[in-house]
Amino acid sequence: MENSSLLILGSNRKNSLTESITRKALGQTGFDMIDLLDHKIAHYNYDGHYPADDEFEAIIKKALPYDNIIFATPVYWYSMSGVMKVFFDRLTDLITIKKDLGKNLRGKSAAMVAVGADPTMPDGFEIPFKHTAAYLGIQYKGCTYYATKS
Numbered sequence: 257m258e259n260s261s262l263l264i265l266g267s268n269r270k271n272s273l274t275e276s277i278t279r280k281a282l283g284q285t286g287f288d289m290i291d292l293l294d295h296k297i298a299h300y301n302y303d304g305h306y307p308a309d310d311e312f313e314a315i316i317k318k319a320l321p322y323d324n325i326i327f328a329t330p331v332y333w334y335s336m337s338g339v340m341k342v343f344f345d346r347l348t349d350l351i352t353i354k355k356d357l358g359k360n361l362r363g364k365s366a367a368m369v370a371v372g373a374d375p376t377m378p379d380g381f382e383i384p385f386k387h388t389a390a391y392l393g394i395q396y397k398g399c400t401y402y403a404t405k406s
Contacts, residue, residue, distance in 0.1 A: 261287040262322040264315075266329040266340025268293070274371040277402045278328040281369060287326065290315055292339045300345040304353040312346045316357050324365050325394070327385060331372030334381065347388060362393030370401045377401040 263282070267274040270293060295311040306312070319325060329340040336344065350358030368385045370377055382399045389396035 260322060261285065261324040261326060262319050263287050263289040263326045263328060264319070264340075264343070265289055265291045265293075266327065266337045266343065267291075268330070268332075268337050268339055272330065273404060274328055274330045274369075277371050277404075278326075278369045281400060281402070282326070288322075290318065292343055297339075297342050297346060299342055300348055304349065312343070312349065313354065313357070315343075316350065316354075316361075320357070320360050322364070324367070324397075326367050326369060328369040328371075331370055331374070331378060331381065334378040336370075336381075336384065344384060344388060347392070350392065358392060363395075365395040365397050367397040368399040370399055371404060372401065373403070373405050375403050375405070 263278065265275055265278070270291075275291075295315060296307075296309050297312045297315070298306045298310045327340065329336045332338065335341070350361070366385070366389045368382065370381060372378070377399065385399065386396050
């Protein structure tokens with residue numbers, strides 16, 4: 257695989273400022289991208305039954321060959337975007353009904369790019385990323401925050 261990094265973009269609009277800033281931040285480093293807006297991801301439910309067109313499992317399978325996963329999201333109401341939150345909620349499937357897939361994430365690394373209007377990242381914003389990575393056995397490399405206003 258030429259690119260060992262996968263960007264999972266969680267902006268709620270196409271051609272977003274978050275995408276633009278993230279592409280500039282990653283610069284010349286090789287990466288592939290999954291834009292969550294291009295995929296149907298059902299909200300998490302406890303019974304584990306999802307519509308036939310749900311693409312969460314396919315996204316995870318697509319991510320498995322990559323060594324590094326970079327999550328990029330705008331800051332909405334002091335938290336990750338809604339589309340990213342739905343994706344993160346579905347990670348629950350990887351420790352319940354799809355444990356085989358979840359185990360394959362161990363040993364990978366993850367980082368985050370956050371874009372927001374405040375001069376600094378909101379308190380606690382990074383916690384879901386950091387703790388989720390630890391729970392799944394992924395080495396969390398940290399967050400880079402880009403303020404759009406000074």
